[in-house]
Amino acid sequence: MSQFLGRRLLLLLPVMIGVILITFIIVRLIPGDPCVTMLGERATPAKCEAFLDRYGLNDNIFVQFGRYLLNIGKGDFGTSIKWSRPVVDIIAERLPMTLELTLLAMLFSTVVGILLGVVSALKRNTVIDTITMIIANIGISMPVFWLGLLLAYVFALLLKGTPFVLPPSGRFSAGMALQNLAKFWGMTNVTGFKKFIIDLMSNTVFINCIFTGNWKIFWDSLKHLILPAVAVGTIPMAIIARMTRSSLLEVLGLDYIRTARAKGLIEPKVISKHAMRNALIPIVTIIGIETGELLSGAVLTETVFSLPGMGTAMVGAILARDYPVVQGFVMVIAVIFVLVNLLVDLSYAYLDPRIRLE
Amino acid sequence: MADTLAEVTEEVKQKSRTPSQEVIRHLFKHSSGRAGIIILSILILIAIFAPWIAPYDPIAILRDVDRRDPPCIHILGCPADQPEHIFGIDGNSRDLYSRIIYGSRLSLQVGIITMGFAILIGTIIGAVAGFAGGAIDNILMRLMDVLMAFPSLLLAIAIVSVLGIGLINAMLAIGIVSIPRFARLVRSTVLSVKELEYVQASRALGGSPMHILFQRILPNAITPLIVQGTLGIATAILDAAALSFLGLGAEKPRPEWGLMMGEEKNSIFSAPHLVIFPGLAIMLTVLGFNLLGDGLRDSMDPRLTRSGK
Numbered sequence: 001m002s003q004f005l006g007r008r009l010l011l012l013l014p015v016m017i018g019v020i021l022i023t024f025i026i027v028r029l030i031p032g033d034p035c036v037t038m039l040g041e042r043a044t045p046a047k048c049e050a051f052l053d054r055y056g057l058n059d060n061i062f063v064q065f066g067r068y069l070l071n072i073g074k075g076d077f078g079t080s081i082k083w084s085r086p087v088v089d090i091i092a093e094r095l096p097m098t099l100e101l102t103l104l105a106m107l108f109s110t111v112v113g114i115l116l117g118v119v120s121a122l123k124r125n126t127v128i129d130t131i132t133m134i135i136a137n138i139g140i141s142m143p144v145f146w147l148g149l150l151l152a153y154v155f156a157l158l159l160k161g162t163p164f165v166l167p168p169s170g171r172f173s174a175g176m177a178l179q180n181l182a183k184f185w186g187m188t189n190v191t192g193f194k195k196f197i198i199d200l201m202s203n204t205v206f207i208n209c210i211f212t213g214n215w216k217i218f219w220d221s222l223k224h225l226i227l228p229a230v231a232v233g234t235i236p237m238a239i240i241a242r243m244t245r246s247s248l249l250e251v252l253g254l255d256y257i258r259t260a261r262a263k264g265l266i267e268p269k270v271i272s273k274h275a276m277r278n279a280l281i282p283i284v285t286i287i288g289i290e291t292g293e294l295l296s297g298a299v300l301t302e303t304v305f306s307l308p309g310m311g312t313a314m315v316g317a318i319l320a321r322d323y324p325v326v327q328g329f330v331m332v333i334a335v336i337f338v339l340v341n342l343l344v345d346l347s348y349a350y351l352d353p354r355i356r357l358e
Numbered sequence: 359m360a361d362t363l364a365e366v367t368e369e370v371k372q373k374s375r376t377p378s379q380e381v382i383r384h385l386f387k388h389s390s391g392r393a394g395i396i397i398l399s400i401l402i403l404i405a406i407f408a409p410w411i412a413p414y415d416p417i418a419i420l421r422d423v424d425r426r427d428p429p430c431i432h433i434l435g436c437p438a439d440q441p442e443h444i445f446g447i448d449g450n451s452r453d454l455y456s457r458i459i460y461g462s463r464l465s466l467q468v469g470i471i472t473m474g475f476a477i478l479i480g481t482i483i484g485a486v487a488g489f490a491g492g493a494i495d496n497i498l499m500r501l502m503d504v505l506m507a508f509p510s511l512l513l514a515i516a517i518v519s520v521l522g523i524g525l526i527n528a529m530l531a532i533g534i535v536s537i538p539r540f541a542r543l544v545r546s547t548v549l550s551v552k553e554l555e556y557v558q559a560s561r562a563l564g565g566s567p568m569h570i571l572f573q574r575i576l577p578n579a580i581t582p583l584i585v586q587g588t589l590g591i592a593t594a595i596l597d598a599a600a601l602s603f604l605g606l607g608a609e610k611p612r613p614e615w616g617l618m619m620g621e622e623k624n625s626i627f628s629a630p631h632l633v634i635f636p637g638l639a640i641m642l643t644v645l646g647f648n649l650l651g652d653g654l655r656d657s658m659d660p661r662l663t664r665s666g667k
Contacts (some may be wrong), residue, residue, distance in 0.1 A: 018504030023516075030520050137390070141645035145603050146619060146637030149626045157627050279459055292509030299512065300600055304623060315604050318519040330516045334508045 078324035097309035105233035117244020139238025148231035168180035288344030384657030392655015395648035396602030412456035480540025591649035
C-alpha cells in the first residue's frame with residue numbers, strides 16, 4: 001500500500017507543476033499592456049514604471065516564473081488589487097465557506113444518490129425505477145443556479161409560516177458572526193503560516209464551534225447551507241444514482257451473487273456485503289469526477305444565495321480585473337480537485353486488492 | 359412456406375440496411391433516444407422559425423406594459439383588452455416569450471459550435487499523440503492531464519477572465535476546456551487499432567501516413583465521438599448559461615437564457631416567472647441532448663443492440 005501511495009504522489013508532481021505553470025501563463029496571456037489592464041487607461045508612464053517594477057514585470061519571463069514558484073513555496077500568492085490585501089488572507093477567509101458547502105453537497109449527493117440507485121436497481125423495471133430514473137435524467141439537465149433560485153422561492157416564500165421555512169441568503173442570520181480564534185485564545189502578533197491556519201480554522205464554522213462552544217451559530221449556519229447544498233448536490237446526486245443503478249445491476253447478474261444467495265444469505269447482506277463492494281468502484285470514480293462539478297456548482301450557487309465564499313469573490317475579482325486573486329483561487333481549487341482525485345485513487349486500492357498489487 | 363419466404367425477405371432487407379440506417383432504426387426504438395429526438399426536433403423548428411413564432415421583437419422595449427408584469431394569457435382569464443404576453447414582461451419591458459423563442463437559436467449555436475471546435479482540436483491532438491507516440495505523445499497528453507486537473511467550469515471562468523467578457527470568448531473557453539476529453543478518446547482509439555493487421559496491410563500497400571490515419575484509423579473513432587459530442591453539447595449549453603448567468607458570457611441585451619436569469623435573479627420573490635421560464639428552456643434543451651446521447655450510445659454499441667434483439 002505504501003508503495004502504491006508513493007507512486008501516486010510521485011505522479012502528482014508533474015500535474016501540480018503544470019497547474020502552477022498554467023495559472024502563471026494565463027495571467028501573462030492577457031492581451032494588452034499589463035499596466036493599462038491593471039491600473040486603467042489613465043495611468044501615467046511614471047506610475048506604470050513603478051507598477052511594473054513593483055511586480056517585477058520588467059524581468060525576463062523565466063525569472064518571473066522562478067520568483068512566482070518561490071513565492072508560492074513561501075505561501076505568498078501576491079496582493080489583491082481590488083481589496084489591497086494579501087491573496088492568502090482572502091483565501092483563508094473565503095475557502096472554508098466554499099468547502100463547507102461542497103462537503104455538505106457531497107454528503108447529500110452521495111447518500112441520496114446511492115440510496116436512489118440501489119432502490120432503482122432492486123426494483124428494476126417497476127414504477128419506482130422509472131420515476132427515479134426520470135428524476136435522475138431531469139436532475140442532470142438542470143442548471144444549478146436555476147434550481148437554487150427555485151428552492152429559495154419555494155422554501156423562503158411559499159413555505160413562509162410553516163416549520164419548513166429556510167433562509168434564502170447569507171451565511172448567518174443578522175447579528176451573528178464568527179469569532180476569530182486568535183482573538184479568542186488571546187494571541188497577538190500571529191503571522192505567516194500560523195495566521196493562515198488559525199484563520200482557516202476560525203472561518204470553518206464547525207471547527208470554530210468546537211473551540212468556542214458557540215453551537216447556536218453552527219445550527220444557524222447549517223440552516224443557511226441546506227438550500228445551497230441541495231442545489232449544488234442535485235446534479236451529482238442524479239449522476240451517482242444512475243451510476244449506482246447500472247453498476248449494481250451488472251454485479252447482481254454475476255455468479256458469485258447467485259452463490260451467495262444459494263448458500264442462504266439474507267438479501268440485505270447479499271446486497272451490502274457482496275454486491276455493493278464490487279459495485280462501489282465505478283461509483284467512487286464518479287464521486288471523484290463529480291467533485292469538480294460540486295466545486296463549480298458551489299461557485300455558481302454562492303452568487304444565488306449571496307454566500308461569502310470563493311465563488312462570489314472570484315466573480316467580483318474577474319469583473320474588477322483583479323488577476324492575483326483569480327490566479328490564487330484557481331490554483332487552490334485545482335489543488336483541492338487533484339487531492340480529491342488522489343483520495344479516489346487510494347480508495348480504489350482499498351476496494352480492489354488487484355489495483356493495490358498491480 | 360409463406361412464412362419462411364417472409365423471413366427470408368426480412369433477412370435480406372435487414373442485410374441491405376447500411377450501418378447508419380441500423381443505428382437510426384435502433385434510436386427510434388430506444389425510449390430515451392426517441393424522446394430526445396422529439397424534444398430536439400421541436401427545438402430546432404422553434405429556432406428556425408423564431409421570427410414567425412415570436413410575437414414581438416426580442417430586444418424591442420414595449421411601451422404599453424409595466425416592467426416585470428406577470429404572464430397574461432387570454433384563455434386563462436386575463437382581460438381581453440390587455441395585450442397577451444404568455445410568459446410575462448421582463449425587467450426591461452420586453453416580451454419574455456419572444457426572448458425565450460429567440461434564445462433557442464443562441465443556445466443551439468453555442469452548444470454545436472463549441473463542441474465542433476472541441477472535437478476538431480481534440481481529434482487532431484489525440485490523433486497526432488496516438489499516431490506519433492513517444493515524446494510528442496507524452497507532452498500532449500501531460501498537457502491534457504493538466505487541463506483536466508481543473509474543474510472545467512472554473513477553468514472556463516479563468517480563461518474568460520483573460521480573454522475578456524463576451525459570448526464568443528465564453529464559447530472559446532468552454533471549447534478549450536472540453537478538448538482533453540476528445541483528445542483522450544481519439545488517442546485511445548488510435549492506439550487500439552494502430553497495430554491491427556488491416557492497418558499494417560494498408561501500410562504495406564504503400565498508403566501514406568495521412569491516408570492511413572484518415573481513411574483507416576480515424577473512422578473507428580466516429581461512433582464514440584458522436585456519442586460524447588452529443589452529451590458534450592448538453593454540458594456546453596449548461597456551462598455557457600452559467601457563464602452568462604455570472605455576467606461573464608453573453609452581453610446585454612442578447613436573449614441568452616442564462617443571462618436572462620442572471621439579470622433577474624434578484625426579482626425571484628417578486629417576479630418568479632422571469633427566472634422559471636428561461637431555466638425551464640435550458641433544462642428542456644439540455645435534457646434533449648442528454649436523452650439523445652444516451653439513445654445514441656445504446657444504439658451505436660453493437661454489443662448492446664445485438665443482445666437487445
